[in-house]
Amino acid sequence: MSQAKSSNLGYPRIGEKREWKKLLEAHWSGKIDAAELESETKKLRLSYLQKQRDLQAELIPVGDFSLYDHVLDTAFTFGLVPQRFTGGANTAAHDENCNCATGAHDEEAPASADAEAKVFAPGENGAYGLDAYFAVARGTKAFAASPMTKWFDTNYHYIVPELQGLTPKLTVNRPLAFYLEAKEELGIDGKPVIVGPLTLLKLARGIEEGKFDTLLDQLIPLYAQVLKELGEAGATWVQIDEPILVLETSDEDIARLNKIYAAFRAAAPGLNILLQTYFESVSRYEDIVQLPVQAIGLDFVHDRGRNLAALERHGFPQDKILGAGVIDGRNIWRSDLQVKLDLLRRIKQAAGAKELFVQPSSSLLHVPVTTRSEQALESKIRDGLSFADEKLTEIAVLVKALNEGEEAVAAEIAESVQAVAALNASPERNDESVRDALGKLDARRPERLSPYAVRRDVQAKHWPLPLLPTTTIGSLPQTTEVRQARSKWKKGEWNEEQYVQFLHAETERWIRIQEEIGIDVLVHGEFERNDMVEYFGEQLAGFTTSGFAWVQSYGSRCVKPPILYGDVKLLSPMTVTESAYAQSLTDKPVKGMLTGPITIYNWSFVRDDLPRSVVQNQIALALRSEVSALEEAGIGMIQVDEPALREGLPLKHEDWQSYLDEAVYAFRASTTSVQDETQIHTHMCYAEFGDIIQAISDLDADVISIEAARSHGDLVTAFEDGTYDKGIGLGVFDIHSPRLPEQSEIESIAQRALEVLDPAQFWINPDCGLKTRREEEVIPSLKTMVASAVALREQFAKAGAAGGAGAAGGNS
Ligand SMILES: CN1c2c(nc(N)[nH]c2=O)NC[C@@H]1CNc1ccc(C(=O)N[C@@H](CCC(=O)N[C@@H](CCC(=O)N[C@@H](CCC(=O)O)C(=O)O)C(=O)O)C(=O)O)cc1
Ligand SMILES: N[C@@H](CCS)C(=O)O
Ligand SMILES: [Zn+2]
Numbered sequence: 050m051s052q053a054k055s056s057n058l059g060y061p062r063i064g065e066k067r068e069w070k071k072l073l074e075a076h077w078s079g080k081i082d083a084a085e086l087e088s089e090t091k092k093l094r095l096s097y098l099q100k101q102r103d104l105q106a107e108l109i110p111v112g113d114f115s116l117y118d119h120v121l122d123t124a125f126t127f128g129l130v131p132q133r134f135t136g137g138a139n140t141a142a143h144d145e146n147c148n149c150a151t152g153a154h155d156e157e158a159p160a161s162a163d164a165e166a167k168v169f170a171p172g173e174n175g176a177y178g179l180d181a182y183f184a185v186a187r188g189t190k191a192f193a194a195s196p197m198t199k200w201f202d203t204n205y206h207y208i209v210p211e212l213q214g215l216t217p218k219l220t221v222n223r224p225l226a227f228y229l230e231a232k233e234e235l236g237i238d239g240k241p242v243i244v245g246p247l248t249l250l251k252l253a254r255g256i257e258e259g260k261f262d263t264l265l266d267q268l269i270p271l272y273a274q275v276l277k278e279l280g281e282a283g284a285t286w287v288q289i290d291e292p293i294l295v296l297e298t299s300d301e302d303i304a305r306l307n308k309i310y311a312a313f314r315a316a317a318p319g320l321n322i323l324l325q326t327y328f329e330s331v332s333r334y335e336d337i338v339q340l341p342v343q344a345i346g347l348d349f350v351h352d353r354g355r356n357l358a359a360l361e362r363h364g365f366p367q368d369k370i371l372g373a374g375v376i377d378g379r380n381i382w383r384s385d386l387q388v389k390l391d392l393l394r395r396i397k398q399a400a401g402a403k404e405l406f407v408q409p410s411s412s413l414l415h416v417p418v419t420t421r422s423e424q425a426l427e428s429k430i431r432d433g434l435s436f437a438d439e440k441l442t443e444i445a446v447l448v449k450a451l452n453e454g455e456e457a458v459a460a461e462i463a464e465s466v467q468a469v470a471a472l473n474a475s476p477e478r479n480d481e482s483v484r485d486a487l488g489k490l491d492a493r494r495p496e497r498l499s500p501y502a503v504r505r506d507v508q509a510k511h512w513p514l515p516l517l518p519t520t521t522i523g524s525l526p527q528t529t530e531v532r533q534a535r536s537k538w539k540k541g542e543w544n545e546e547q548y549v550q551f552l553h554a555e556t557e558r559w560i561r562i563q564e565e566i567g568i569d570v571l572v573h574g575e576f577e578r579n580d581m582v583e584y585f586g587e588q589l590a591g592f593t594t595s596g597f598a599w600v601q602s603y604g605s606r607c608v609k610p611p612i613l614y615g616d617v618k619l620l621s622p623m624t625v626t627e628s629a630y631a632q633s634l635t636d637k638p639v640k641g642m643l644t645g646p647i648t649i650y651n652w653s654f655v656r657d658d659l660p661r662s663v664v665q666n667q668i669a670l671a672l673r674s675e676v677s678a679l680e681e682a683g684i685g686m687i688q689v690d691e692p693a694l695r696e697g698l699p700l701k702h703e704d705w706q707s708y709l710d711e712a713v714y715a716f717r718a719s720t721t722s723v724q725d726e727t728q729i730h731t732h733m734c735y736a737e738f739g740d741i742i743q744a745i746s747d748l749d750a751d752v753i754s755i756e757a758a759r760s761h762g763d764l765v766t767a768f769e770d771g772t773y774d775k776g777i778g779l780g781v782f783d784i785h786s787p788r789l790p791e792q793s794e795i796e797s798i799a800q801r802a803l804e805v806l807d808p809a810q811f812w813i814n815p816d817c818g819l820k821t822r823r824e825e826e827v828i829p830s831l832k833t834m835v836a837s838a839v840a841l842r843e844q845f846a847k848a849g850a851a852g853g854a855g856a857a858g859g860n861s
Contacts, residue, residue, distance in 0.1 A: 052404060114227070197603055201700060209254055348410040386461065397451070420435065498725050522732050556627065566832050589618070672689070689720055716750075765801055799841055813837065815831070
């Protein structure tokens with residue numbers, strides 16, 4: 050028996066040139082039918098399998114491919130289609146916890162769904178079709194999509210199963226279909242991948258009180274049937290993903306797991322189960338490694354050393370194989386294979402002399418396809434990168450080293466050591482000016498000149514704003530013309546002057562529109578930005594941007610995170626020209642618009658040779674200079690967006706405080722250089738903020754705006770205790786809905802907030818993401834928003850004249 054085998058956990062869906070995305074969007078826009086979508090995506094899928102085999106992956110995942118999302122695939126496998134789509138009772142609209150930052154559900158409704166409340170029925174085989182699948186993912190004109198939220202602490206979003214009133218049933222053995230396809234078409238004995246039942250249920254919503262175990266008991270035999278059929282079809286391995294095990298795991302959960310896996314083993318005795326975890330260490334190592342499965346997969350990259358420590362302390366059962374996730378599945382750096390080989394030897398020694406699966410730390414879904422597409426990158430950087438394909442090669446080298454001895458791959462190991470060393474030694478990673486600047490940072494939190502109470506009064510005098518001032522969150526519609534203009538400029542078809550002229554014209558048009566609507570604090574519109582992070586990565590030293598390093602964010606939507614490879618510093622002002630130009634056009638204040646250090650860090654591919662806090666502070670110092678440059682150019686309100694603050698919260702509670710302390714420090718380092726009258730704004734997209742309100746307050750921004758319209762007052766509750774005393778705007782209309790808001794709706798949302806917030810601190814703004822909407826929707830919506838603010842002000846004025854307070858529901 051060999052000592053090690055290479056095992057992949059999942060492969061990117063999108064294709065080297067985003068072929069998958071283009072096919073999906075062609076289908077949604079009616080350019081190709083379902084049959085063509087199926088046949089073209091099948092070709093892609095098979096090519097991915099073929100490629101993995103060529104790259105010597107021995108355990109090749111199948112069924113990880115998806116036409117939208119793997120959690121949704123699992124839900125459909127078990128017939129868990131929300132009732133509103135099937136004519137059942139549950140017609141609840143959008144879920145309040147949706148991560149609407151993504152704008153996922155704002156697309157045109159799929160062609161198949163008409164304005165009638167079309168419902169979906171399963172086909173003769175009992176399975177729901179593609180139209181139902183996309184309807185749940187994207188919504189229809191009649192029904193809101195299922196909610197979507199972050200997949201653990203990644204920038205990938207999954208569709209949240211809505212289980213209200215549902216009883217699971219096996220509609221289609223999806224893993225079997227993909228297993229058979231790989232076997233018949235390519236002769237590959239694939240390893241079907243499926244989201245495990247505990248993770249599926251824990252991530253779901255709408256489970257009635259006390260019904261969790263009922264549902265689990267219903268699901269277990271269905272999963273068991275899937276596994277039984279896989280075993281009968283000849284599958285050797287199945288990978289059951291239970292990432293939920295890296296979160297807190299109770300005694301009750303351990304009992305559930307024992308029940309689940311005992312049932313699976315009994316149903317499919319000949320099928321080997323790899324129970325796979327990722328993104329952190331497992332919380333109950335000793336119990337989890339004893340579960341009745343043949344292999345346990347652990348993440349040895351993002352575990353902060355905890356899986357290794359547990360393994361060395363407690364050992365590993367001798368009857369199991371350890372899936373050793375040693376190659377980073379979430380970042381793009383080439384590994385020093387000597388270091389990885391030493392780690393594997395340590396793991397092997399602690400686990401005993403059994404077979405190892407050498408794996409990525411998680412699915413490769415979170416990394417781009419191949420560095421081969423990046424010929425334009427400087428070779429020093431390109432040689433230091435490893436995307437999905439290169440990671441599989443790294444795994445193959447490590448397996449060979451374990452099986453045949455290090456000498457067999459001496460050249461490959463040496464080359465990797467050399468590439469990593471070269472990048473580490475590069476001048477960009479050793480910039481003394483950056484080191485000096487960081488060295489000058491005080492250990493104490495940076496402070497504004499005066500405390501908020503003083504600044505509030507200074508700012509109130511400096512900025513003659515009405516009660517309940519109106520503003521927006523920054524971006525305005527990114528039309529096809531805007532994207533095409535950028536594309537022409539990037540391709541050299543337009544020179545700088547033509548592009549700037551276009552941007553200025555668009556900004557001027559929108560300054561006039563905002564003035565006409567009567568908004569109090571304007572924005573320039575962000576027309577020059579491809580993405581709120583990539584745009585900054587294109588300009589800061591220490592970053593580079595790739596041509597094709599896209600990763601799926603949600604559905605067909607992708608992001609191209611910039612590559613943060615060196616020490617970060619500001620080369621020249623990044624946003625001053627656009628902001629100053631916009632400000633020159635109007636007497637009203639125009640907010641400067643930046644992305645904050647935590648979000649830039651989280652949504653970039655970041656170097657992994659330095660701690661997060663150091664890199665975050667480097668970004669913060671660059672932003673500090675930008676903030677000063679904006680202030681100097683006459684921009685007196687500056688918004689520093691931090692939508693990723695909550696998402697970046699570590700998965701383990703014990704790590705929260707240090708993360709939050711570092712985040713608050715970096716934000717304050719970015720923003721505290723300004724005068725008292727300069728108003729610092731921040732913005733966050735919807736998330737569960739209850740746990741981090743103190744940290745939000747500690748950011749010490751003068752005004753925060755939060756995406757909130759779909760949270761039905763929940764978010765307001767988080768601010769209920771009245772300790773948040775700074776300016777706050779909770780989005781008063783949902784920009785992701787194609788339906789225009791009514792004035793009465795906006796007023797009642799604002800009134801609900803004003804029950805707990807002082808009108809003197811409340812701002813009126815929509816949710817974020819206006820870039821995803823059309824002008825025809827944005828203009829009337831903003832007009833209604835301003836009319837609502839005017840009506841509310843009048844109510845307050847009347848109440849004040851009558852000697853009473855709170856006529857509009859306020860508490861002042
Ligand atoms: C707030 N969100 C963000 C996250 N992460 C970020 N890094 N940025 C975010 O804004 N995470 C949480 C959420 C996720 N939400 C979204 C929402 C929308 C998208 C999206 O629409 N992505 C686009 C790509 C956007 C982009 O970079 N566009 C480029 C054009 C790139 C391109 O495709 N060019 C074409 C040619 C264009 C032409 O000629 O028309 C080409 O190369 O072929 C730009 O605007 O310049 C997507 O299409 O997927 C993502 C996350
Ligand atoms: N300023 C950005 C924030 C998105 S989270 C925007 O308005 O799109
Ligand atoms: Zn947002």
